[in-house]
Amino acid sequence: MILLFAALSVTVLAGGKQQTETRPSVAVAPRPMAEKRPSAAEATQSEAEAPQQEAEVLFSRHFTGATLRLDYVFCGDAGHQAIYLQGMSRTGVWAGRRHNLSRALLRGNGLVRVKDPASGAVLYENSFSTLFQEWQGYEEARHVQKAFENCLQVPFPRDTVDIEVLLSDAHAKVTARLEHRVVPQDILIRQVQDNLHHRHTLKEGGPVEKTIDIVILSEGYTAAQEEKFFADAARARDALLGHEPFASRSDAFSIRAVFAPSQADGPSIPHLGKWNNTLTDSHFDTFYSERYLTTSALQKVWDAVGTVPFEHIIVLVNTPVYGGGGIYNSVTIMGSDHPTFPQVLVHEFGHAFGGLGDEYFYGEQAETPYPADTEPWEPNLTTLKDFASKWQDMLPPGTPVPTPTDELEKQDVRKIWDTLSADEKALLNHRVGVYEGAGYQAKGVYRPVQECRMKINECEEFCPVCTRALVRMIDYYCGE
Numbered sequence: 292m293i294l295l296f297a298a299l300s301v302t303v304l305a306g307g308k309q310q311t312e313t314r315p316s317v318a319v320a321p322r323p324m325a326e327k328r329p330s331a332a333e334a335t336q337s338e339a340e341a342p343q344q345e346a347e348v349l350f351s352r353h354f355t356g357a358t359l360r361l362d363y364v365f366c367g368d369a370g371h372q373a374i375y376l377q378g379m380s381r382t383g384v385w386a387g388r389r390h391n392l393s394r395a396l397l398r399g400n401g402l403v404r405v406k407d408p409a410s411g412a413v414l415y416e417n418s419f420s421t422l423f424q425e426w427q428g429y430e431e432a433r434h435v436q437k438a439f440e441n442c443l444q445v446p447f448p449r450d451t452v453d454i455e456v457l458l459s460d461a462h463a464k465v466t467a468r469l470e471h472r473v474v475p476q477d478i479l480i481r482q483v484q485d486n487l488h489h490r491h492t493l494k495e496g497g498p499v500e501k502t503i504d505i506v507i508l509s510e511g512y513t514a515a516q517e518e519k520f521f522a523d524a525a526r527a528r529d530a531l532l533g534h535e536p537f538a539s540r541s542d543a544f545s546i547r548a549v550f551a552p553s554q555a556d557g558p559s560i561p562h563l564g565k566w567n568n569t570l571t572d573s574h575f576d577t578f579y580s581e582r583y584l585t586t587s588a589l590q591k592v593w594d595a596v597g598t599v600p601f602e603h604i605i606v607l608v609n610t611p612v613y614g615g616g617g618i619y620n621s622v623t624i625m626g627s628d629h630p631t632f633p634q635v636l637v638h639e640f641g642h643a644f645g646g647l648g649d650e651y652f653y654g655e656q657a658e659t660p661y662p663a664d665t666e667p668w669e670p671n672l673t674t675l676k677d678f679a680s681k682w683q684d685m686l687p688p689g690t691p692v693p694t695p696t697d698e699l700e701k702q703d704v705r706k707i708w709d710t711l712s713a714d715e716k717a718l719l720n721h722r723v724g725v726y727e728g729a730g731y732q733a734k735g736v737y738r739p740v741q742e743c744r745m746k747i748n749e750c751e752e753f754c755p756v757c758t759r760a761l762v763r764m765i766d767y768y769c770g771e
């Protein structure tokens with residue numbers, strides 16, 4: 292079967308231009324693996340239903356309150372992937388959830404589980420996506436095997452546990468799996484000490500166990516640019532918490548900024564031959580796409596954050612050049628000084644925090660990471676394979692599926708957006724339907740509205756479906 296496995300939750304919003312590079316197709320041989328998971332009846336207790344207090348007791352029974360950082364290498368090529376453990380460390384206070392422990396809200400492209408060795412019961416689960424899986428969709432992955440760093444965090448266990456890591460393909464089939472035992476007394480679990488990098492709390496939302504903790508890390512700022520970094524980080528905070536649905540739930544968030552200097556000012560720009568020595572080795576030209584700014588040095592990112600508690604990292608890159616990306620439950624990376632900074636940051640955080648997919652598409656030739664036989668896990672995309680699990684309940688009665696677009700939509704909406712009336716904008720942004728064209732593909736993938744924050748920078752708001760997905764995620768973190 293030919294499929295493209297690319298950009299599942301990473302995007303380069305191309306600031307007025309769509310990327311035109313050809314996305315290669317890749318032959319992938321999915322290797323389904325039997326996945327044994329105890330039923331709810333086998334688990335000691337249904338944690339999802341436990342009230343907050345009981346959940347806390349359950350958490351404390353299994354976990355110490357510190358964080359276990361797991362460093363892995365994900366490697367392979369388009370047809371074969373493997374996972375290796377590179378190291379383990381105990382970092383700071385566990386900032387993640389203490390309820391809803393045994394279920395991830397979204398499937399993601401990967402799962403990490405902490406399991407009781409005796410019963411196999413899942414004590415903690417989280418989902419994520421990776422740059423490695425995006426790379427598998429590129430031509431290069433057909434010819435060379437590569438390795439990518441990944442850092443995952445789980446609550447530090449009291450007793451011996453098994454950790455299971457799974458990677459899945461676009462058909463939701465598991466393609467790589469690693470299970471390893473962790474003995475908490477193991478003397479070679481590195482005990483991370485405070486790296487003493489300068490830090491400011493930009494938003495105090497409450498105790499770490501009750502809030503969504505975001506850390507903003509400096510990248511490409513010299514020692515002399517510390518003040519600029521903290522000012523830029525404050526702009527990032529304002530962009531996020533000024534945007535709904537975050538604005539009316541801002542107390543659910545804590546935001547800290549960590550400054551560690553880079554030797555050079557700005558990221559590397561390979562197509563200009565410019566290579567800079569920076570904290571986390573960020574660069575444009577990821578996968579040879581000029582505008583695609585990423586860092587692959589995730590261990591450096593995690594090292595720089597150190598013991599500061601966090602659930603989400605925003606790597607803030609000191610550059611006026613347009614660029615950014617968001618990988619679900621991995622990192623958000625953003626250039627600091629482009630005029631579209633607020634919009635792009637919110638869009639990318641929509642990927643990284645909410646697991647939202649891109650609602651834009653290229654053309655009919657474009658291939659997709661969303662094959663017709665599989666319902667995407669992203670809450671704002673559907674292939675109609677299992678639409679009932681998506682926003683079917685939000686469709687106004689009588690809405691045709693698929694839903695035809697308005698005359699307005701036949702124009703280049705981005706060019707005329709500023710000339711539209713409030714009513715016209717609301718029609719494009721609020722009228723929920725099932726519009727064909729999303730997830731990089733003009734056919735076979737559907738989006739909930741005509742225009743959304745997850746489609747174009749010009750549109751000021753998330754659509755109702757994205758908003759509901761984000762609110763559900765906030766509630767999931769906050770235990771509601």
Ligand SMILES: [Zn+2]
Pocket residue numbers: 650671739740743744745753754755756757758
């Ligand atoms: Zn949307």
